Amino acid sequence: MNVLKFGGSSVANASTIESVIEIIKQQSQNQPLYVVVSAMGGITDLLLQAGEEASANNENYKNTLAEIEKRHFEAVKTLIPIVSQSAIISKVKAELNALESLCEGVYLLSELSPKTAAVIASFGEMLSSYIISEAAKIKGLDIVLKDSRELIVKTSNSKVIIDYKETNARIKEFANNNTHKVSLFPGFVARTQDGEPTTLGRGGSDFTAAILAAAIDANELQIWTDVSGLFTANPKLVKQAKPVCHISYQEAMELSHFGAKVIYPPTIHPVLEKNIPIVIKNTFKPKDQGTFITRKVEERKKPVTGISHIDSISIISLEGSGMVGIPGFSKRLFEALFLENINVILITQASSEHSICLAVEASEAEKAKTILDTTFEFEISKHKLDPVKIENDVAIVALVGDNMYHHQGLSGKMFSTLGKNNVNIRAIAQGASEKNISVVIAKKDIKKALNILHERFFEVKTKQLNLFITGVGNVGSKLLEQLQQQNKYLKNKLRLKIRVVGMSNSKTMAFNENGIDLDEWQEILAQGEKANAESFFAKAKEMNLRNSIFVDNTANPNIAKIYKHYLAESMAVVTCNKIACADEYSNYEELQDLSRKFNAPFLYETNVGAGLPIIDTLNNLIASGDNIHKIQAVLSGSLNFVFNNYTEEVTFHDIVKQAQQEGYTEPDPKIDLSGVDVARKILILARESEKVMELENIENEAFLPQESLESKSVDEFFNSLAKNEDHFKEILAEANKKQCRLKYVAQYEAENAKVGLQHIPVDHPFYNLEGSDNIVLFYTDRYPKQPLIVKGAGAGAEVTASGIFADIIRIGKSK
Structure with a gap:
């Protein structure tokens, strides 16, 4: 014989009750069954609410009772044919009238004793079991309803201590005289040794079923609920959680003690002593395997259940x-x-x-x-x-x-x-x-x-990264394209699942904890809330997601100022924004300290060479014990593009305009052409070489005329370039006269740094640097004469985005 228990969610309404009856019908064809049912879902809470409202002289208890009556009458009218409803409705109404009288007494006395509260709470199971038994008879089941209060005896009203000697004797006497194939019992309810009605407390219906199963030496105790067994974690909070197929009694008790509400600890004790298996099944997916609970479990590979x-x-x-x-x-x-x-x-x-x-x-x-x-x-x-x-x-x-x-x-x-x-x-x-x-x-x-x-x-090696991206212009949009394109590869090859859960531009910001659909990100962002850097951080902090990474694709100084807040919350920061690392040394040092203290990666490879591994190469040299003597570099892809394409036939204004339009320069090209951008880059390399240096310590040999340097807007800057074309032609002519090429070079040596336009002879490694490429020469103890060279594309939205992408992957593989 098996004992089946159906919880409140399984008998919540007429539809679910029909599913329960079908399960009982199928199983009763093979063997007799004992079936325990809870109150209809939510009814026990409503009953206790009515009692508390009545004791507080709150007449709303009448409305609560009306809701209880409505739900039970709806179930009867759906489950029972009209010709058979009259007697059943009369019985249910009589019970509800008794409940109303009880609550009226509580209201008049303004007192709700534990004994009265127990009686009020018991109405849920008594009503549901009666309605289910009558509905089952209509379906042709050979079923009898037995009041559990006549069988299960507690030693007191206040504590859940069962008098097993008397309880077992009563159950066995009932079993010996019972000839029906299905016996139905209300769960949760019991009586004291003095015959007073009481309850079995939290998880009481499970406990009722376990007591019955132990008393009759059942083959199996089945707990039917709304999930397919005990899960590796709460599936409402962990979407990747999976049912555990086989588990031991002790593991089940540990999990149930710590909040797994599928089963309660007292349930396990009676059947554990009898070594009766417990099965957790899903009423709404009865074919699912569920969880099998026994004394011993075959050895598993995973240490954690x-x-x-x-x-x-x-x-x-x-x-x-x-x-x-x-x-x-x-x-x-x-x-x-x-x-x-x-x-x-x-x-x-x-x-x-x-x-x-x-x-x-x-x-x-x-x-x-x-x-x-x-x-x-x-x-x-x-x-x-x-x-x-x-x-x-x-x-x-x-x-x-x-x-x-x-x-x-x-x-x-x-x-x-x-x-x-x-x-x-x-x-x-x-x-x-x-x-x-x-x-x-x-x-x-x-x-x-x-x-x-x-x-x-x-989840083996699969890791989920949650990205909060600010800046979705040239670089940001390319990054989103690359993320979408590489999605399957990352999952299959690197075991990384990357989701964009927040994004922002200068106007709006949008969030989705389950991941923003990258096919529709423009529309989603357009409908987002007003953007604000501090609010963006606050939302990221509030969402409190694992493996969070803040990605900054802007050149905004205000955004750079709040990196420290992300790092202090153990959120990684990936940025192509050079302002933070080129700010005062104390701020740079603070970000490095926060990164170490809170184990939050702070990666900015794209600050120097877009997609080139310049900072990574430098860090590896230093970490392996090498010493940096000199760094020579062409670090501005935009300036390299400009001087590679500037000839006698074109104007300097037009070449700079072309560089801007093709995405090689900052939105304001003066940042590139003034040398400030290159100065920031060599400053970062100097700091990465463990040199304490400020931006003002770098010698900047400007080639722009004063009018261009003092321009107040982008349009004004371009006008100044056009007006000073003769100045730029003189620079070009001087280089041509020496048979040299113009390169804007950054250099760090002997703890000093400088940037400026240089004439590069034909035998120099920089001479044949084409397009917008960058190049860096590292002279070290190990590379004293023939430098270590890093060379490649150093500008453009796509390569910068790929550099940011690489930093994100680096975090995913290491964190």
Whole structure:
């Protein structure tokens, strides 16, 4: 014989009840069944609400009762043919009238005793079981309804302690005299030894089913609910969570204790002693395998079975020298809480015995503090103990698995994974069996913590990166194209799933936690909210997603100023904006320190050479112990393009205009042509070479006429170029006379740096540098005469975007 239990979601309305009856009908063809049902979904909450409203002299309890009546009558009218409805509706109405009278009494007395509350709460199961039994009879089932209050006996009204001797005797007597193929029982309800009605508390219907299964030595206990078993994590918070096919009783108890609401700990104990398997099944997907729970499980490869959490707790902390070496201190503490029925969820104590903290339900925190302050009043008054402290808005996350003790370093992996994503651990608890590692974290970090841990322990090597992109112009739009184009490759080859969850231009910004559709990003962004750099950061912080990366494709100094806020939240920063790294050295140093402190990568390869690995090469040289003696470079793709194409036949104005139109220059070309952009680049390389240097320390040999340097707008700048064409022709003529080419060169040597236009002879490595290419020569201990050369395309939206893309991939492969 099997015992089946159907929860509130399974019997929420007429449609779901029909599905339940069909499952019962199919299984009863093979063997007799005991079936336990909960109240219709949400009804128990409405019943308790009505009782509380009545006790508070709130006449709204009548409206709540009307809603309860409406839902039950709707179920009857849908499930039962009209010719058979009269008697059933009369019975249901009689029960509802009794409920109304009970609530009216509570209203008149303004008092709701535990006994009365239990009676009110029991109406849900009594009504649902009656309606289901009558509907099943209509469907032709051989079914009998048995009141669980006649079978299950508690030792008291206040605590859920079962008198198993009497309960088992009553169940066996019923079983011996029962000839029906299906026996239906209301869950949750019971009676005391004095015959008073009571309930079995949270998860009571599961408990009813387990008690019945143990008493009759059932072959199997089936828990039917709205999910396909116990999952590796809460599927509502972790989309990648999957059902666990086979799990042990102990693992199930650990997971259920820490918030997996599919099954409750008391359910497991009666069947565990009898070694009766438990199966978690989905009422709405009955063909799904579900979760099979037994004493032993075949050895699994994965050490962690599941990740669970409790999100409504508080931490109670006691500290002081009066605890150290005092026998019986812990006894006094826990006894005081026990006497007031306060459950302790987690305990941790320092080996110094100077402090102890424990987790309790958030609703009981103030009560616990009052009790402990009173218990240790003497020690507190003598300053041997500090007053009890409460920390709210925290949660417990737990790794669970029978196989965990076979694997070294699991705790380290858990802590490092959380730490890399700025999830601070407030307390830690691990049992000697090593089957549960629990940590207390901020409540706001639950979703992120569950996802990064699930990614670490269940999703093999696949890693999800969440991008917040600001700037979707030339560079930004190319980056989005490349992300979309390489999506499948990244998943299949690099095991990276990259989503753009936030984007902004100068006018609007848009967010989507599930990823912005890159096929429609222009339309989505156009309909977004008003853009603001601080608001963009605030939203990214609020979303609190794992592996978050802020990508700056702008040249905006205001955006550069808030990099430190992203880094301090353990969000990586990838940028082609040179302003931050070329700002005052103290700011540059602060960003580097924040990156290290919060383990948040700060990558800016595109600051110097667009897609060229210039900074990476330099860092590798230094990290391997080499010393930098000199750096010579052509670092402006735009200036190289301009002077490579400037001839006697064209004007300087037209070539600069062409460079701007083809995306080789900044929106304001004066930034490039004034040498400021190149000065910033060599400054960054000097700083990466561990030189403390400011922008004003770099000698800038400007070639632009003063009128151009002093221009106030882009149009004014271009007008000045046209007016001073003779000046530029003289520069070109002098170079041609020497049979040299013009290159704008940056140089760092002997702790000094300079930038300026130079005449490059035919035998120099810079001479044949074509188009918008960049080139860097590194002279070091290892490369004293023949320098290490990095050369390639150094300007353009596409190569810059590819450099940013490369930095994003670098983070994904390392974080």
